[in-house]
Structures are given as C-alpha cells and as structure tokens.
Amino acid sequence: MTKDIIAFLKQHFSDIEKHTPYAKERLEAFLNLGPLHYFIPKSLGGRFQGALSYLNTIETTSYYSLPLGLTLGITGSLFLSPMSRHAAPELRDSVLKNFVDTPTLGGMMITEPAGGTDVFGLTTHYETNGDKLRLSGSKCWGGLTGLADHWLVGARAKRGDRLTKKLNLLYVPLCAPGVKVETYFDALGLQPIPYGRTQYDQVEIPETHILASEGMSGLRLLNDTLFRSRLGMPAIASGHCKRMADVASQRVNDRHVFGKALIEYDQVQYRIETLRGMAALNHALWQYTGKWMDDHADISSHYTLVNAAKLVCSETIQAASDSAVQLFASAAFKRNHIAGRAYVDSRPFPIFEGSNDVLDENLYDTVVSRHGQCNCVTVNQEFSQFGLSLPGRTPQSVLDLLDKRTVESQRDKVLQGRMLAWLFVGALHDQTAPHESEHFAQGQQLAIRRVAELAAQAPYLG
Numbered sequence: 001m002t003k004d005i006i007a008f009l010k011q012h013f014s015d016i017e018k019h020t021p022y023a024k025e026r027l028e029a030f031l032n033l034g035p036l037h038y039f040i041p042k043s044l045g046g047r048f049q050g051a052l053s054y055l056n057t058i059e060t061t062s063y064y065s066l067p068l069g070l071t072l073g074i075t076g077s078l079f080l081s082p083m084s085r086h087a088a089p090e091l092r093d094s095v096l097k098n099f100v101d102t103p104t105l106g107g108m109m110i111t112e113p114a115g116g117t118d119v120f121g122l123t124t125h126y127e128t129n130g131d132k133l134r135l136s137g138s139k140c141w142g143g144l145t146g147l148a149d150h151w152l153v154g155a156r157a158k159r160g161d162r163l164t165k166k167l168n169l170l171y172v173p174l175c176a177p178g179v180k181v182e183t184y185f186d187a188l189g190l191q192p193i194p195y196g197r198t199q200y201d202q203v204e205i206p207e208t209h210i211l212a213s214e215g216m217s218g219l220r221l222l223n224d225t226l227f228r229s230r231l232g233m234p235a236i237a238s239g240h241c242k243r244m245a246d247v248a249s250q251r252v253n254d255r256h257v258f259g260k261a262l263i264e265y266d267q268v269q270y271r272i273e274t275l276r277g278m279a280a281l282n283h284a285l286w287q288y289t290g291k292w293m294d295d296h297a298d299i300s301s302h303y304t305l306v307n308a309a310k311l312v313c314s315e316t317i318q319a320a321s322d323s324a325v326q327l328f329a330s331a332a333f334k335r336n337h338i339a340g341r342a343y344v345d346s347r348p349f350p351i352f353e354g355s356n357d358v359l360d361e362n363l364y365d366t367v368v369s370r371h372g373q374c375n376c377v378t379v380n381q382e383f384s385q386f387g388l389s390l391p392g393r394t395p396q397s398v399l400d401l402l403d404k405r406t407v408e409s410q411r412d413k414v415l416q417g418r419m420l421a422w423l424f425v426g427a428l429h430d431q432t433a434p435h436e437s438e439h440f441a442q443g444q445q446l447a448i449r450r451v452a453e454l455a456a457q458a459p460y461l462g
C-alpha cells in the first residue's frame with residue numbers, strides 16, 4: 001500500500017476523540033489517493049495484485065476508521081470485483097476507468113422494504129424488450145445510497161405477469177432516468193455511509209448491463225459475489241480489533257485506579273489479551289481467505305468457510321468494540337470517541353451480508369446435507385476440504401456434544417452452527433498461522449474458550 005494512503009489515515013484518524021463523521025471532501029481526498037485501485041486490474045489502470053493486496057488496504061484503513069474501511073469493502077467487494085469479473089468488456093472498461101480517474105463510489109442493492117434475508121422473495125424485476133431491459137422496484141439499505149454513482153441491482157426476470165426465479169445483477173448508474181432516492185434513513189450509526197430507499201421506475205438499460213459469466217447462473221454469480229465480500233470482512237475485523245486493542249492498551253497503561261495502573265489488574269489484562277486474540281484470529285482468517293479467493297474461480301458453494309469467516313469476524317468486531325468501551329468506561333460514552341462510535345457502528349455487521357442467525361443454521365445444515373450427520377468424523381471430513389482438522393485442544397465437552405446430542409430444534413442447529421464456525425476458525429488459526437506470529441497464543445485461547453462456552457449452553461436452550 002502506498003505511503004501517502006497511510007500518511008493520510010494517520011493524519012486524520014489518529015486522535016481517538018475526533019471520530020465524528022467525516023465530510024465528503026475528506027472522503028474524496030482519500031479516494032484520490034487510489035485505495036480502490038487495488039480492486040482494479042493493472043490492464044485497466046489499477047493496482048490489483050490478487051485479493052491479499054486489497055485486503056491489506058482494507059485492514060489498514062479499518063484500523064484507522066471502521067466506516068472508511070467498510071466503504072472500501074462496499075465499493076470494492078460488492079461493486080468493483082463483480083464488475084471486473086463478470087461485466088461485458090465495453091461496460092467494464094468504461095466504468096472501471098471512471099474509478100481510476102475520479103474519486104467515485106459504487107454499491108449493491110439487494111434488500112427491499114419487504115425483506116432482505118429471503119432473496120427469492122425479491123420483487124424488483126426487469127422485463128426484456130428487444131435488446132433493452134426495463135427495471136422497476138424499490139430497494140433499501142444499500143450502503144452509500146445517493147452518494148455512490150454506480151450500482152449493481154438484484155432483480156428477477158418478469159415474463160408477462162409472472163415473476164420468474166431467474167435472478168440477476170444489473171448495472172444501473174445513479175443518473176439513469178427513472179432512478180430516484182426517495183428518502184434517507186436516520187441511521188443509528190455509520191453516519192459517513194448514507195442509507196435510504198431508492199425507487200426504480202421503468203428504468204431503461206441495455207441488455208449488456210446484466211452481469212454474466214459462462215456456465216454460471218445469475219444466482220450463482222450473486223452468491224459468488226456475496227461470498228467473496230464475506231471472505232473480505234475479516235480484513236475489516238482484523239484492522240478494527242487491532243485498533244481497539246491498541247487504544248485500550250494505551251489507556252490502561254496510562255490510567256491509574258486504586259493507586260496502580262489499570263493494566264496491573266488481572267481482569268484488565270484478560271480483556272486486553274482477548275482483544276489481541278480477536279485481532280490475531282481475524283488476521284489469520286483474511287490471510288487464508290485472500291489466497292482461497294485467488295485460487296478458486298467459483299466459491300458459490302463454499303458455505304463452511306464463508307459462513308465461519310463471516311460469523312466469527314462480525315461477532316468479534318462487535319465484541320471488541322464492546323470490550324474497549326468497558327475499559328475506557330465513561331470516557332468512551334461520547335459520540336466522538338473511537339470506542340463509543342465503534343460500539344454503535346459495529347452493530348450491523350452481524351445483520352448485513354447474511355443475518356448471523358441464518359448463517360449459523362446454514363453452516364450446521366451444510367455439514368448434515370453433505371455428510372448425512374454432524375459428528376466429529378463428518379466435521380473432520382468437511383474441514384479436510386480446506387486442509388484443516390478439528391483443533392487438537394478441542395474440549396471433550398465439545399466432542400461429546402457433536403457425537404452424542406440429538407439435534408432437533410432450530411435453536412440447537414444455530415448453537416451448533418456457531419460452535420462449528422468457531423471450531424473452524426480456531427482450526428484455521430492453529431493450522432495455518434505461523435506459531436511465532438503476533439498474539440498467536442491469545443487467538444488460540446480465545447477460539448477454544450468460545451467453543452467451550454457455546455457447548456456449555458446446549459443443555460439449557462429450553
């Protein structure tokens with residue numbers, strides 16, 4: 001990553017008491033330094049050198065500012081990557097050039113007022129008329145609503161009066177006639193990223209604006225895109241958790257209570273170690289997922305890796321923010337404080353990109369549907385596809401739960417799915433991160449502790 005990007009972040013986001021939402025001018029100045037170029041192929045003027053290079057940029061940016069890191073994730077993973085991989089060459093080249101030359105943004109709109117989790121319930125649709133499409137519908141919660149000029153919109157094909165199951169991503173510029181941002185939401189957090197509701201009223205676009213790839217249905221293309229975005233989220237989590245650990249460490253070293261520095265208290269040390277462990281786990285995760293994405297052309301069926309990565313990284317983004325607030329205590333309970341802001345800004349991570357409750361169950365169901373049941377043998381079989389096996393230090397209570405508990409209710413599946421996610425990430429960290437890497441032991445300890453904690457809940461689910 002370029003030195004001027006790092007210098008900019010340091011200059012504007014070092015002061016922990018100045019985390020009020022930044023203005024559009026600051027965002028544009030940052031974009032002018034080219035952080036999004038890491039998503040754009042070199043042949044089109046970008047700096048793409050594989051997923052690890054853009055994830056590195058996202059990690060560093062998120063260290064300084066969670067909303068800014070998420071902005072890169074939205075535009076990069078949800079717009080530039082799919083455009084680069086699946087758009088027709090003439091469309092791709094002209095749109096991506098715009099990102100090389102100007103400080104512009106992109107995003108994706110899937111969610112609708114009637115719901116986001118169920119993609120088959122979407123009603124936004126397009127009708128084909130010769131080589132033109134007409135798009136109609138209403139979308140909400142698209143990150144960067146009204147601010148981003150370029151959009152990928154999820155829509156179903158309509159034939160006559162019938163909404164088919166055919167689902168595609170359509171490129172639609174914000175300036176197209178018939179596109180209107182109807183309202184902006186007074187969002188609880190992430191203020192620099194506008195959210196709202198956008199109406200598409202008979203928007204006419206060329207047929208070539210449908211993203212397509214040989215041998216891939218629109219649904220698979222959408223899943224592949226969303227899954228890649230989820231595999232990028234640990235880079236946001238890694239940067240964010242490391243910042244929370246660094247600022248909290250400084251605070252507990254400087255502050256004295258009952259005549260000694262806070263860091264001298266065992267419970268305070270435990271919190272700091274846990275924060276370090278969260279950063280270490282997420283760092284190992286994106287190092288792995290970045291390489292995985294480069295090595296696989298279609299990841300639309302890699303549920304175990306994708307769900308585990310998204311579940312653990314979003315949980316830790318939130319838990320790290322919460323723990324930092326506890327350590328700063330009253331000092332953090334301010335809108336402009338980095339930890340206070342993070343406490344609110346981190347909340348949607350377990351909601352967007354697939355609600356965690358749903359991904360938990362889906363992870364459990366993936367193992368059962370592939371291997372007939374979920375026990376230690378089949379979990380090892382599933383993990384082995386990723387070159388992993390159950391961690392050697394897995395508590396006996398967890399092994400017993402996998403082998404002996406009959407899973408009947410959805411809440412049971414959700415609990416076991418979440419436990420599988422942590423087992424998977426624990427295994428990945430133990431078996432792929434260098435043992436001498438920073439805070440390796442804290443990452444290992446955290447994963448095992450979380451797994452044991454989840455297993456202990458099983459008898460009491462009601």
Ligand SMILES: Cc1cc2nc3c(=O)[nH]c(=O)nc-3n(C[C@H](O)[C@H](O)[C@H](O)COP(=O)(O)OP(=O)(O)OC[C@H]3O[C@@H](n4cnc5c(N)ncnc54)[C@H](O)[C@@H]3O)c2cc1C
Pocket residue numbers: 074107108109110111114115116117118140141142143190348351352353354355356357358
């Ligand atoms: C800050 C923020 C940013 C966002 N960014 C984007 C974006 O850029 N683009 C975009 O398209 N959307 C975006 N979204 C929307 C987000 O993806 C949706 O909120 C999410 O998919 C959930 O949909 P929903 O809110 O309609 O919840 P619902 O679908 O109503 O689900 C609500 C809850 O019900 C439960 N639930 C749902 N289904 C099941 C089930 N099968 N089993 C058990 N429990 C279930 C879960 O607890 C779930 O969280 C964003 C949302 C937020 C808050």
